[in-house]
Amino acid sequence: xxxxxxxxxxxxxxxxxxxxxxxxxxxxxxxxxxxxxxxxxxxxxxxxxxxxxxxxxxxxxxxxxxxxxxxxxxxxxxxxxxxxxxxxxxxxxxxxxxxxxxxxxxxxxxxxxxxxxxxxxxxxxxxxxxxxxxxxxxxxxxxxxxxxxxxxxxxxxxxxxxxxxxxxxxxxxxxxxxxxxxxxxxxxxxxxxxxxxxxxxxxxxxxxxxxxxxxxxxxxxxxxxxxxxxxxxxxxxxxxxxxxxxxxxxxxxxxxxxxxxxxxxxxxxxxxxxxxxxxxxxxxxxxxxxxxxxxxxxxxxxxxxxxxxxxxxxxxxxxxxxxxxxxxxxxxxxxxxxxxxxxxxxxxxxxxxxxxxxxxxxxxxxxxxxxxxxxxxxxxxxxxxxxxx
Amino acid sequence: xxxxxxxxxxxxxxxxxxxxxxxxxxxxxxxxxxxxxxxxxxxxxxxxxxxxxxxxxxxxxxxxxxxxxxxxxxxxxxxxxxxxxxxxxxxxxxxxxxxxxxxxxxxxxxxxxxxxxxxxxxxxxxxxxxxxxxxxxxxxxxxxxxxxxxxxxxxxxxxxxxxxxxxxxxxxxxxxxxxxxxxxxxxxxxxxxxxxxxxxxxxxxxxxxxxxxxxxxxxxxxxxxxxxxxxxxxxxxxxxxxxxxxxxxxxxxxxxxxxxxxxxxxxxxxxxxx
Numbered sequence: 277x278x279x280x281x282x283x284x285x286x287x288x289x290x291x292x293x294x295x296x297x298x299x300x301x302x303x304x305x306x307x308x309x310x311x312x313x314x315x316x317x318x319x320x321x322x323x324x325x326x327x328x329x330x331x332x333x334x335x336x337x338x339x340x341x342x343x344x345x346x347x348x349x350x351x352x353x354x355x356x357x358x359x360x361x362x363x364x365x366x367x368x369x370x371x372x373x374x375x376x377x378x379x380x381x382x383x384x385x386x387x388x389x390x391x392x393x394x395x396x397x398x399x400x401x402x403x404x405x406x407x408x409x410x411x412x413x414x415x416x417x418x419x420x421x422x423x424x425x426x427x428x429x430x431x432x433x434x435x436x437x438x439x440x441x442x443x444x445x446x447x448x449x450x451x452x453x454x455x456x457x458x459x460x461x462x463x464x465x466x467x468x469x470x471x472x473x474x475x476x477x478x479x480x481x482x483x484x485x486x487x488x489x490x491x492x493x494x495x496x497x498x499x500x501x502x503x504x505x506x507x508x509x510x511x512x513x514x515x516x517x518x519x520x521x522x523x524x525x526x527x528x529x530x531x532x533x534x535x536x537x538x539x540x541x542x543x544x545x546x547x548x549x550x551x552x553x554x555x556x557x558x559x560x561x562x563x564x565x566x567x568x569x570x571x572x573x574x575x576x577x578x579x580x581x582x583x584x585x586x587x588x589x590x591x592x593x594x595x596x597x598x599x600x601x602x603x604x605x606x607x608x609x610x611x612x613x614x615x616x617x618x619x620x621x622x623x624x625x626x627x628x629x630x631x632x633x634x635x636x637x638x639x640x641x642x643x644x645x646x647x648x649x650x651x652x653x654x655x656x657x658x659x660x661x662x663x664x665x
Numbered sequence: 666x667x668x669x670x671x672x673x674x675x676x677x678x679x680x681x682x683x684x685x686x687x688x689x690x691x692x693x694x695x696x697x698x699x700x701x702x703x704x705x706x707x708x709x710x711x712x713x714x715x716x717x718x719x720x721x722x723x724x725x726x727x728x729x730x731x732x733x734x735x736x737x738x739x740x741x742x743x744x745x746x747x748x749x750x751x752x753x754x755x756x757x758x759x760x761x762x763x764x765x766x767x768x769x770x771x772x773x774x775x776x777x778x779x780x781x782x783x784x785x786x787x788x789x790x791x792x793x794x795x796x797x798x799x800x801x802x803x804x805x806x807x808x809x810x811x812x813x814x815x816x817x818x819x820x821x822x823x824x825x826x827x828x829x830x831x832x833x834x835x836x837x838x839x840x841x842x843x844x845x846x847x848x849x850x851x852x853x854x855x856x857x858x859x860x861x862x863x864x865x866x867x868x869x870x871x872x873x874x875x876x877x878x879x880x881x882x883x884x885x886x887x888x889x890x891x892x893x894x895x896x897x898x899x900x901x902x903x904x905x906x907x908x909x910x911x912x913x914x915x916x917x918x919x920x921x922x923x924x925x926x927x928x929x930x931x932x933x934x935x936x937x938x939x
Binding site: 577617 | 677678680683694698699700702703704705722723724725726727729730801832833881884
C-alpha cells in the first residue's frame with residue numbers, strides 16, 4: 277500500500293530529479309573534490325554549482341553558504357559560533373517553542389554558565405515581541421528565533437525582529453528549516469546574520485544541512501580539522517548530498533508557487549472539512565501567519581497515539597502532539613507554551629502536506645478521519661453522544 | 666513508533682468488552698483527561714459470586730486501551746478475591762509484554778479493578794493514601810513505594826514508566842530516589858510523614874492542586890477559579906468566568922473543588938467563596 281504521506285514537516289520524499297542527479301556520485305564519480313587531479317576536481321566544480329544554486333534560492337552569496345550534516349548541526353554551529361566569538365557576553369535569547377535542536381542546547385547552556393531567556397508565545401502561538409525586545413541587553417551574545425514552527429506552522433516576524441536586534445549590534449540566528457521553499461526570501465536585503473536549513477525538509481536527502489553566515493559575521497568553527505568550507509566546517513564533503521541539495525534548491529524555486537496556491541488550497545480544504553465533520557475539534561496556531569502546508573488540529577476527548585495508529589491502518593501518515601507518541605508523559609512543549617489545555621493537546625494531530633499530495637488523497641483523509649475519531653470517542657469515558665464542547 | 670506485540674495490536678484494534686454496565690455491582694475510575702489517560706471499569710457479579718460481565722471505557726493510547734480490554738477478559742469468571750490478585754504484571758504478560766514506557770497503562774488497569782472491588786465491598790471511597798510526591802501527576806509516596814516493591818524497580822526512570830511519577834517537572838526526583846533507596850534498604854526507612862502540613866506547605870499544595878486539577882476542568886466550561894486566601898483550614902476562593910454567574914456554582918464548589926482538595930491536600934479543608 278502506498279502511504280498517504282501528510283507528515284512533510286517531519287521529512288519529505290526525495291524528488292526523483294534530485295535522486296537522479298545524485299546517483300553518479302555514489303558510483304563512477306567518487307573523486308574527492310579537494311584532490312589535485314581532474315577526476316576529483318570535476319566533482320569540485322559540480323559542488324561549486326550546487327553552492328551557487330543554494331545561494332540563489334536564499335538570495336545569498338556562494339561564500340556565505342556552509343554545508344553541514346543536518347539542520348541540528350547548523351543550529352549548534354551558529355549558536356556556538358556566536359558565543360565563542362563574543363566570549364565576554366553571557367546572555368542568549370530564544371523562544372519557548374523552538375525545535376529541540378535549539379531548545380535543548382539552550383537548556384544545556386542555561387545549566388552551564390549562560391543566562392538564557394525563553395520568550396513566551398500567546399494562545400495562538402504568536403511570539404511576545406515586546407518581551408523579547410525588553411530582554412535585550414549589552415550582555416546578550418545571540419538571539420535565535422525560529423522562522424516558522426514545525427508543529428503549528430505559525431510564522432514569526434523574524435525580519436522585523438532581526439532589524440531591532442541589529443540596532444544593538446547583537447547576532448541574530450534563525451532556524452528556518454520549515455520555511456525554505458515555502459516562503460520567498462532574499463537574505464541580501466535582510467538583517468538576519470545566520471540561518472539554518474535542512475535538506476530533507478525540501479525533497480533533498482537526509483544528512484545534508486546548510487548554514488548561511490552573513491559576510492562579516494564573526495565566526496568560530498564547530499568542527500575543526502581540514503580546510504573544507506573555507507575552514508569553517510572541516511570534514512570531507514558529502515558530495516552526492518550536496519549535489520542533491522543544489523538540485524532541490526532549483527526545484528523549490530519552481531514549486532514555491534504551487535506550494536502557495538494548490539497545496540495551500542488542499543490544506544485549507546482538509547482543515548475546513550475536518551472541523552465541519554468532527555465536533556469538538558479546533559485548529560492550534562495563528563490562522564493568519566501560517567505555513568501553507570501545515571494544519572494542527574486538536575480532537576478533544578481522544579488521545580493522539582491511538583488516532584495515529586488507526587490512521588496508520590489506512591496508510592495515512594501524520595504526527596501527534598500527544599505525550600504517548602514521544603515516550604514522555606507531557607504533551608508537546610509547543611502546545612503547552614501556547615496554553616492549549618492538556619485535554620486538547622493530547623488529541624492533537626499535525627497534517628503537513630507537500631507538492632506531491634493530491635486532491636484524491638485529501639478527500640480520502642477527509643472521509644476516513646471522522647469514523648476514527650468517532651470510534652475512539654465511543655470508547656472514551658469523557659465523551660457523551662451529541663456532546664459539543 | 667512503538668513496538669507493540671500482536672496481542673496489544675489485536676486488543677487495541679478489536680477491543681473486547683467496551684461499554685458501561687448500567688446496573689453494575691462495582692465501578693472504579695482512575696486517571697483524568699489532563700493526565701492523558703483514564704479508565705472507567707464496571708462489573709456485574711453472577712449468582713455464583715463470580716464476575717459475570719466486565720466493561721470498560723478508556724481514554725488513552727493504544728496500550729491503555731489494550732490493557733483495559735485485556736483486564737476485562739482476564740477477570741471474567743473470577744471471584745473478587747481472585748480478581749484482586751491480578752497484578753499489573755499479569756496484565757502486561759497477558760498482552761505478551763508492554764514497552765517499558767507504557768507499563769503505567771497496566772498499573773491503571775490494576776488500580777481500576779481494585780477500586781471497583783472496594784466499591785462493591787462498601788469500603789469507603791478509597792482516598793489517595795500517603796503524601797503527594799509528584800505534583801504533576803498527583804502520585805503519592807505510598808503508590809510509588811508499592812510500585813517499587815511489587816515490580817522490583819531500581820531507578821527513577823522505571824518509577825516514571827510504571828506510575829508516571831517524576832515524568833513532568835522532575836522536581837520530585839530526589840524524593841523518588843529516597844523512596845527507592847528506602848525500599849532497597851540502602852538507607853534507614855523513610856521517616857513517617859509529619860502529622861500536619863505546615864501552613865506554607867498547605868498553601869503551596871492547594872495552589873498547585875487548583876492549577877493542575879481544578880482549573881483545567883473549569884476552563885473547559887469557560888469558568889475559572891482563583892485562590893484568595895487560606896486561613897487555617899478555610900480555603901477562600903473567587904469564581905470567575907461562566908462559573909461566577911452559574912446557578913450550579915455552589916454545587917461545583919462543594920462537590921468538586923472541596924472534594925478534590927480534601928482528597929489531594931487535607932481532609933480538614935473547607936472551601937468558601939468570597
